[in-house]
Amino acid sequence: MELHSLTLHALRELIIKKEITAKDAAFAYTRRIGQVEPEVNAFLTLTPNKTIEMAERADKVISGQPEAGQPAPLLGVPLAIKDNMCTEGIKTTCASRMLENFIPPYESTATRKLMDAGYVLLGKTNMDEFAMGSSTENSAFGATKNPWDLSRIPGGSSGGSAAAVAADMCAAALGSDTGGSIRQPAACCGVVGLKPTYGRVSRYGLVAFASSLDQIGPITKDVEDCAIMMNVIGGHDPLDSTSADVALPDFTANLKDGIKGLRVGIPREYFPGYLNLPQDWKQALRLGERSYFVSPGIDKEVFAAIMEAVNALQSLGAEIKEISLPHTGHAVATYYILATSEASSNLARYDGVKYGYRAKEHEDLLDMYKRTRSEGFGPEVKRRIMLGTYALSSGYYEAYYKKAQQVRTLIKRDFDDAFKDVDIIITPTSPTPAFKLGEKTADPLQMYLSDIFTISVNLAGIPGLSLPCGMTGSNLPVGMQILGRHWGEETVLRAAYAYEQATDWHTRKPGM
Amino acid sequence: MQYEPVIGLEVHAQLKTASKIFCGCSTLFGQGPNSQTCQVCIGMPGVLPVLNKTAMDFIIKTGLAMNCAVAPYSRFARKNYFYPDLPKGYQISQYELPVCQGGYVDMAIDGETKRIGLTRIHLEEDAGKNLHEGIEGASHVDLNRTGVPLMEIVSEPDIRSASEAAEYMRKLRAILRYIDVCDGNMEEGSLRCDANVSVRPAGQREFGTRAELKNMNSFKNVQKAIEYEIKRQIAVIEDGGKVAQETRLWDANQGITLSMRGKEEAHDYRYFPEPDLVPVEVSKEWLDEIRETMPELPDAKRERFVREYGIPDYDAMVLTESRALADYYEAAAKLSGAPKQASNWIMGDVLRELKNAGVEPEECPLEPERLAGMIKLIESGVISGKIAKTVFEEIYNSRKTAEEVVAEKGLVQITDEGAIAKVIDEVMAANPHNVEQYKTGKTALLGFFVGQVMKKTGGKANPGVVNELLRKKLA
Numbered sequence: 001m002e003l004h005s006l007t008l009h010a011l012r013e014l015i016i017k018k019e020i021t022a023k024d025a026a027f028a029y030t031r032r033i034g035q036v037e038p039e040v041n042a043f044l045t046l047t048p049n050k051t052i053e054m055a056e057r058a059d060k061v062i063s064g065q066p067e068a069g070q071p072a073p074l075l076g077v078p079l080a081i082k083d084n085m086c087t088e089g090i091k092t093t094c095a096s097r098m099l100e101n102f103i104p105p106y107e108s109t110a111t112r113k114l115m116d117a118g119y120v121l122l123g124k125t126n127m128d129e130f131a132m133g134s135s136t137e138n139s140a141f142g143a144t145k146n147p148w149d150l151s152r153i154p155g156g157s158s159g160g161s162a163a164a165v166a167a168d169m170c171a172a173a174l175g176s177d178t179g180g181s182i183r184q185p186a187a188c189c190g191v192v193g194l195k196p197t198y199g200r201v202s203r204y205g206l207v208a209f210a211s212s213l214d215q216i217g218p219i220t221k222d223v224e225d226c227a228i229m230m231n232v233i234g235g236h237d238p239l240d241s242t243s244a245d246v247a248l249p250d251f252t253a254n255l256k257d258g259i260k261g262l263r264v265g266i267p268r269e270y271f272p273g274y275l276n277l278p279q280d281w282k283q284a285l286r287l288g289e290r291s292y293f294v295s296p297g298i299d300k301e302v303f304a305a306i307m308e309a310v311n312a313l314q315s316l317g318a319e320i321k322e323i324s325l326p327h328t329g330h331a332v333a334t335y336y337i338l339a340t341s342e343a344s345s346n347l348a349r350y351d352g353v354k355y356g357y358r359a360k361e362h363e364d365l366l367d368m369y370k371r372t373r374s375e376g377f378g379p380e381v382k383r384r385i386m387l388g389t390y391a392l393s394s395g396y397y398e399a400y401y402k403k404a405q406q407v408r409t410l411i412k413r414d415f416d417d418a419f420k421d422v423d424i425i426i427t428p429t430s431p432t433p434a435f436k437l438g439e440k441t442a443d444p445l446q447m448y449l450s451d452i453f454t455i456s457v458n459l460a461g462i463p464g465l466s467l468p469c470g471m472t473g474s475n476l477p478v479g480m481q482i483l484g485r486h487w488g489e490e491t492v493l494r495a496a497y498a499y500e501q502a503t504d505w506h507t508r509k510p511g512m
Numbered sequence: 513m514q515y516e517p518v519i520g521l522e523v524h525a526q527l528k529t530a531s532k533i534f535c536g537c538s539t540l541f542g543q544g545p546n547s548q549t550c551q552v553c554i555g556m557p558g559v560l561p562v563l564n565k566t567a568m569d570f571i572i573k574t575g576l577a578m579n580c581a582v583a584p585y586s587r588f589a590r591k592n593y594f595y596p597d598l599p600k601g602y603q604i605s606q607y608e609l610p611v612c613q614g615g616y617v618d619m620a621i622d623g624e625t626k627r628i629g630l631t632r633i634h635l636e637e638d639a640g641k642n643l644h645e646g647i648e649g650a651s652h653v654d655l656n657r658t659g660v661p662l663m664e665i666v667s668e669p670d671i672r673s674a675s676e677a678a679e680y681m682r683k684l685r686a687i688l689r690y691i692d693v694c695d696g697n698m699e700e701g702s703l704r705c706d707a708n709v710s711v712r713p714a715g716q717r718e719f720g721t722r723a724e725l726k727n728m729n730s731f732k733n734v735q736k737a738i739e740y741e742i743k744r745q746i747a748v749i750e751d752g753g754k755v756a757q758e759t760r761l762w763d764a765n766q767g768i769t770l771s772m773r774g775k776e777e778a779h780d781y782r783y784f785p786e787p788d789l790v791p792v793e794v795s796k797e798w799l800d801e802i803r804e805t806m807p808e809l810p811d812a813k814r815e816r817f818v819r820e821y822g823i824p825d826y827d828a829m830v831l832t833e834s835r836a837l838a839d840y841y842e843a844a845a846k847l848s849g850a851p852k853q854a855s856n857w858i859m860g861d862v863l864r865e866l867k868n869a870g871v872e873p874e875e876c877p878l879e880p881e882r883l884a885g886m887i888k889l890i891e892s893g894v895i896s897g898k899i900a901k902t903v904f905e906e907i908y909n910s911r912k913t914a915e916e917v918v919a920e921k922g923l924v925q926i927t928d929e930g931a932i933a934k935v936i937d938e939v940m941a942a943n944p945h946n947v948e949q950y951k952t953g954k955t956a957l958l959g960f961f962v963g964q965v966m967k968k969t970g971g972k973a974n975p976g977v978v979n980e981l982l983r984k985k986l987a
């Protein structure tokens with residue numbers, strides 16, 4: 001097996017045992033990037049000098065390390081970072097013309113923690129501009145392609161990170177998730193992605209899209225890698241008041257304890273006929289009699305894969321229960337009011353005054369603002385700024401923003417109630433597998449519906465993980481979403497690990 | 513027709529914290545442009561605010577001093593607008609749930625207590641400063657002031673005249689300086705004031721249309737601007753016109769207010785809760801902790817001065833105007849053992865000297881110890897009140913004590929009856945005509961003789977002894 005196709009934990013083992021050097025690992029990935037990146041376009045910036053420098057530093061640490069010492073958890077491990085996390089001295093563009101040449105003079109807390117853990121930076125990954133989108137087509141610097149099928153989208157907004165992991169261009173990556181931006185691309189690319197509980201990972205240095213929803217998380221090749229990454233990036237940060245001061249567990253500790261007796265919830269709203277599922281449901285599905293047990297909008301193959309996965313969980317000892325999330329139907333509308341409202345304010349700072357893009361020609365101050373923002377932002381960003389500005393305007397605030405906040409509370413309560421009866425909840429990550437490039441760009445509403453299962457999770461602030469659970473007939477990965485209670489990542493990871501080890505979906509690789 | 517002005521003030525007080533409200537930058541005034549900034553207050557992408565706890569302590573202290581209800585749960589909000597001195601495109605302020613609600617401030621107007629209600633006090637960050645002077649074809653922005661903590665104190669429309677408004681400002685300033693949360697310097701902008709002014713026919717209950725006045729950077733300007741605005745609005749109404757709801761700028765040079773923007777151009781600030789900061793919860797323990805650090809406030813001190821030192825209420829009011837002056841008085845009163853004398857000297861000579869030199873009481877070159885030393889010399893009869901005037905001038909303008917000055921200049925009072933009698937004899941011998949007249953009944957000439965004796969002794973003779981001896985000898 002080639003070095004670049006190893007999991008993070010396998011690679012780390014080799015480095016620590018000194019069977020390979022960190023530099024070997026770095027070279028393996030830079031070589032791999034050289035081979036496949038021209039086709040995938042997962043990176044916005046590659047940092048070869050920095051990569052070598054960090055790998056050499058890791059090797060120095062390893063050679064000076066006493067045998068019995070506890071090595072830093074990511075010593076010499078090459079990673080990719082979504083380009084909306086500030087990296088000191090390295091361009092951080094958010095895939096926007098607005099920040100095309102922006103070099104932050106500070107480091108985000110998440111990447112600083114990776115540094116402290118000894119990681120090696122490969123580069124910054126492509127994304128939808130300012131993390132707004134579900135396909136990475138909204139990047140100002142060209143779309144990323146899905147390694148499983150180069151004519152398809154990798155999902156978004158962390159499409160670059162997910163594609164880089166899937167194509168073995170890094171051992172793991174960081175993404176950010178506001179409404180599904182880690183989980184949906186992870187599902188599209190057949191890798192593991194976790195959006196942690198809101199407040200678990202510091203947002204300091206993450207360029208804000210919607211502050212009350214944004215959360216950084218790992219995109220990895222398997223569940224164990226995900227737990228290792230969480231151990232590094234989690235924890236309270238005095239620079240982020242919304243990062244919670246709760247104890248950070250060792251996420252690898254109970255990972256392999258199995259799921260006997262775990263109560264698994266299936267939402268009635270997504271699977272209306274689950275309790276009365278006919279014995280021959282696969283046959284019925286093939287005959288097209290799906291309307292009474294599959295909610296509209298869910299792809300048949302996705303539905304089948306999730307049902308098989310639920311069966312697998314049951315045979316691993318889990319108890320399956322039907323639950324209800326009555327307000328879930330309002331999640332998308334609620335999200336697009338709250339997220340765009342916050343975005344309209346968060347993106348006000350890009351005005352051409354202090355840094356970033358400034359329109360060359362302008363008549364006066366107001367004209368400078370208008371031209372700078374018209375020229376610097378792409379169409380989706382402008383659409384959302386306008387939506388959010390409208391929702392917050394005097395006379396509309398009560399009807400939109402305020403009302404949406406109230407619905408958000410109801411959605412959160414839905415999950416609180418459901419988690420009284422179950423330990424985790426299963427849904428598809430995305431209603432469909434990866435769609436074709438350009439297929440939904442003309443219809444923003446269709447695009448927004450890609451996140452129908454992931455959005456309510458951000459509104460509730462709970463953790464959600466996507467992992468591969470099947471392949472479609474046209475060889476596209478399907479993702480299963482596992483949701484847990486606030487601060488319940490351990491349970492989510494344990495369930496994911498049990499399922500993963502019982503199946504072999506995570507070992508499949510796109511033929512690149 | 514008689515008109516009644518209705519005035520409410522919005523006062524911005526800059527808090528005396530060492531660092532800014534949401535980052536660690538210094539709040540030092542007058543530094544090089546943008547030298548007191550970091551990624552947080554410059555509003556770089558991805559940075560987050562962290563609330564300065566001292567700023568919270570200060571607003572709680574203010575709330576307690578102004579009789580407000582301190583909210584157990586308050587939160588910040590974003591006020592959105594574009595301007596180059598506002599790097600994030602929004603100001604972090606408070607909207608729906610401010611730290612302090614209600615409250616009041618009492619002040620003495622024509623011998624009566626007038627109570628001005630407060631609507632709220634909230635915390636917010638200051639903006640930067642646009643620089644246009646001396647720059648050709650461009651404007652620059654200095655963000656040193658960005659993120660300096662401000663408190664906005666909003667009054668109810670309880671103020672009824674321009675002089676009341678100025679008095680209210682002085683009272684706020686005194687309280688803020690007493691509790692040591694704001695230096696109260698209007699010229700440097702650490703205390704700023706906007707005024708909502710309207711007029712209505714006397715007796716009418718409904719408010720008239722109000723104008724918001726801005727840019728008044730001294731107590732005098734607050735009073736002048738409001739006076740002008742009241743007259744202007746009355747004139748508009750008398751002419752059959754209607755007062756427009758607008759924002760007006762005070763032009764101190766011309767002494768007039770000018771329209772800045774109308775109601776139609778008013779900003780829609782699109783306030784919403786600040787998602788980057790968690791709500792602030794003020795526990796009973798926190799409140800108690802602050803309560804324990806509260807100093808005695810002006811009103812309480814004034815009452816105590818009247819009670820303990822037996823000085824007139826007016827004197828007590830003047831002496832408690834600032835905490836430094838009150839402390840100065842109290843030290844002098846205690847050290848001299850003569851609180852009334854101390855009050856007279858401070859109210860008269862000390863304050864006059866300070867005013868002439870434009871110096872604050874805390875910087876008074878004459879310490880209360882040396883002033884008390886001089887008062888003691890008067891009390892014990894070593895020097896006369898008249899000599900004391902000379903001594904005061906000497907000690908105020910030097911580092912010497914009153915004893916030193918008296919010894920150096922030989923200013924000790926002559927109380928020796930023999931010595932004084934000798935001088936009286938000389939004076940009587942030199943003015944036989946006047947002695948004659950006195951003896952025939954023109955006793956008003958006593959003053960003349962006292963004057964002559966004092967003149968001959970260089971003012972050092974004890975006036976009591978001189979009077980007594982003169983009466984005997986002339987009889």
Ligand SMILES: [Zn+2]
Pocket residue numbers: 532535536537548549550551552553554659
């Ligand atoms: Zn700063």
